[in-house]
Amino acid sequence: MPNDEASAKREQVEPSRDHGDDGPLTTASGTPVDDTDNSLRAGERGPTLLEDFHFREKVTHFDHERIPERVVHARGAGAYGRFRPYESLAEHTKADFLQDPERETPVFVRFSTVAGSRGSADTVRDVRGFATKFYTREGNYDLVGNNFPVFFIQDAVKFPDFVHAVKPEPHHEMPQAASAHDTFWDFCSLQPESMHMVMWLMSDRAIPRSYRMMQGFGVHTFRLVNAAGRGTFVKFHWRPTLGAHSLVWDEAQAIAGKDPDFNRRDLWESIEQGDFPEYELCLQLVPEQDEFAFDFDLLDATKLIPEETVPLLPVGRMILDRNPDNFFAETEQVAFHTAHVVPGIDFTNDPLLQGRNFSYLDTQLIRLGGPNFQQIPVNRPVATVTTTQRDGYGQQRVDVGRTSYTPNSLAGGRPALASPGEGAYAHHQERVDGAKIRKRSDSFADHHSQATLFWNSMAVWEKDHIVAAYRFELGKVTFAEVRERTVDQLNHIDHTLATRVAEGIGVPPPKEPALANHGRTSPALSLANSPTGSIATRRVAILAADGVDAAHVEALRDALAGGGAIPEVLAARDGEVRSAEGPSGTEPVTVDRAMSTMASVLYDAVCVPGGVESVRALGDDGLARHYVAEAFKHGKAIAALGEGVQLLRALALPGVRLAPEGAGEAEDGEGGSGEGGPGEGVVDERGVVTGAEGAEVSTVITAFADAIACHRHWGRDTDRTAA
Structure with a gap:
């Protein structure tokens, strides 16, 4: 059973829950209403009167019910749950929620697709978001991940270009929630750094059977910091207890028409039936002195650390056991931010992560109506919040007193600053120097070797599905030069792959490989090696x-x-x-x-x-x-x-x-x-x-x-x- 701390979030939100079953229907100002079916008229067939305040309020509120949808990850589903560590991780981090195996931390998780609009289908070929908000005693910590361990781009400055390319094309707003079109493949064929991620996108990983059977990854290299100030590089992983399993493409397309809410419904019904989704949190830990021990850069978000090189360390378990009470109030209004960190978890210089640390905060200001989105119940920390931030749209707090600044003497210097020993966040100290320059490190220049690793690691049937996916997607591309460029990129990954794809899309196959296949594999990348043996929830x-x-x-x-x-x-x-x-x-x-x-x-x-x-x-x-x-x-x-x-x-x-x-x-x-x-x-x-x-x-x-x-x-x- 969840302990008191795990239920703290539910208790916090309880005063905001309104069952709407006590008393008569009222206006928003509390006045009881005797008729909500007829507007006030001058006679039974006369004009509607402007003084009908109930009509005006009702329709005005209706006219403003919609808010801007997320630019990406608009289609999603969420659930509450709890997290418990297996043992103290004090050796690596001072993060409080990772110290006591007897203490549970409440969480909210939102799963999502990336490219589609709010009303798009669940089973499209796409990346899936896997974002977790930990309501810790030290504040909210957001692990904002995906179901792929890598991303399309290395630098956040390219994110608008990538999203513009994958979204419906602007001249006719088609296709919806699909990458099988000209602009996406035009972009990727000219952006070699995307090739590794595109391999994942063409695999069955892009069409998961269920959110309950889907891995999650933090994508970036983060840094853990312990009480002594020692840093350790870390990659975050979520492993589903049921194993990672996927649909097949023909099936996914049919489900999109038969039940576009398939994954959302599966998550909801499983929790309602008591079949609670479970995930194990695992870490890949790299000592700071080993930062340059790999043939890739840890700061490159288009690269992963093979599990055979750095094995996963299981550190805790998350169980999702409660559905939201109101989709809009909770799942739609939840706001994740990569910079929501707690003491003991810090950033690296990953240029994609650094850009996300700006963008995720910025995007909430329009979507949720201003800077006070943290006061929305689902976003509110269970930790005590004491700030000098005031006013703004949607302000819910009634701050008492004269002072809203520091330092001050009128309020006795309160709120006082805390020291790291008293729980204050202290950024990890590292030396940073260099000339201002718009240039990437040469260590970011390898765009194909890990795509080759992924291909080499696939089972025969997985390779067949990848080839079929490339043929389907590129078969929707109308520009021959885009198809040809893509085949050329694939020839840098594997000659057989490029040849098989080319033969299916009317492009001359390459005569010889552009790069030799290095032959390395990582069995952990294949779904064929995912745990099976259970029929639970099938x-x-x-x-x-x-x-x-x-x-x-x-x-x-x-x-x-x-x-x-x-x-x-x-x-x-x-x-x-x-x-x-x-x-x-x-x-x-x-x-x-x-x-x-x-x-x-x-x-x-x-x-x-x-x-x-x-x-x-x-x-x-x-x-x-x-x-x-x-x-x-x-x-x-x-x-x-x-x-x-x-x-x-x-x-x-x-x-x-x-x-x-x-x-x-x-x-x-x-x-x-x-x-x-x-x-x-x-x-x-x-x-x-x-x-x-x-x-x-x-x-x-x-x-x-x-x-x-x-x-x-x-x-x-x-x-x-x-x-």
Whole structure:
């Protein structure tokens, strides 16, 4: 259970919460209202009167309800939670919230896309924001990160150019929330420093399955400072307990139409159901004396530190356990700022970080109406705030007294200055000298080697997805010279990559590599190495029709829910379907969703239980057949029990062996191959699990659960699958 400190933020906000359920409807000034359906008129058909103060107030407020959306990260979702360190980090930092494993710190986290507007879809190909506000006893600390460890540019002065390039093109305001257009690729093809980040963007990392299954990174190199003043360079990482998993591109596009709120809904519903998202905070620590020990510059935000070079140190756990009460008041008005730091956490000279330290404060002044945005409940520190800042738009404080300056004698010198020993922030002392110059260090000049490292580290299926993504994006580019320049950049990363992309977009493939591939890998970069083994929170569609085997449905529901999954029965209609005659009786089976309202792309797995009549009806239903075929195409786990195998047999899924109709060896699908099944009479062929006649239902379901836990099954022959 959360301790008192973890609940401090909720208690602080409580006086601002208004349930609106006591007393009559009133105006904003508190006057009760007897009619809010009709404006005040001169006669029933006469003109509306200017003296109708309720009408004027109501409409005026409505006219001003919208505020400017964020220039980037406009589309987002948030949640409250708590953070607890595993042990004291006093050796490295004096930050108070990282000292006591018995103390929890309240947090607010906002996840977001970057390029799209507030109303854009969740599952677009994009970077995801992962911003965390720690409400510590020393003030708010904001870790404003992304789900990629690097960025497109090295210097913040290029940020307006990058954002202008990726946003909808100004002459027609298209495309929305997409990088697949001329201006983005024109910019990147001329900006080699973007190549590493673009590799991440073209990978499956850019289409996460869920915010709960997404890593987070602080991007920059920061500095920890301990009580003795010793500094240590640090990279921040968030690792999801459920592992990092992604969608596939065809699936992501379909979800954007079927449920544009997919990731937002997933986060909200998981918390409401008690399936609280969890993340482990990990650090990469580099002693200051090792600053130049790498073949890249620690200050370069387009570079990462390979985990094999500097392993991650797990230091704490964050749990998100409460949804906001009001989206606008909290998720929309929350303001993050990279310069919101606490004693023990400091900056480096990263030129992108230095620019963010200006921009994040500046942008709130217009968006939230002035300098008092820190007084908005979600932004308010739980630490005591004593400043000489006064007045301004939206001022909520009633500061008592005559003095608003320091030094003063009239108030006894209060508020007094604190020393570092009393908790004051002290900037880390380092020698800085040099001539004023607009020039980057030569150590920032390598733009391709880490992009090559990323490519080399991918599994075969990840490389296939990256190539397909480049072909899709560049296929939307109308200027041949932009395509050609991009292929040339890719040829500096890997010749095979450049050749495969070129062949798909009508560009002559390069004849030889521009740079030799160095051959290095970092297994930690591949999603293929992300932890699996759990079916917790996975959504499973159980397809049913009249005549379904109720015992199969019950066994599926019990076993899958017991493992933490969310099984749902889908049928052609809401309500109930008739169960098959048999030992299970004739009790109807409750339908959770109508198949027409929930596409297969919204589920992690699909199962077809037995029942002759049910399977026959599903076989005659094009939507049901499409459900299974689409799940197969997207690499999802599929199972069939009893007569349900007949539906899979009718679909003739290419390259898939199915359990036989009677006793005997498993049937080979066209081109089928592979190992035997996980149990007697059970066949698991690349995540397609079927049971022969007489096979134990529990054995089939266990194998199905194991297949779901693998997330996706690659290597299927999907090119011939119509879905």
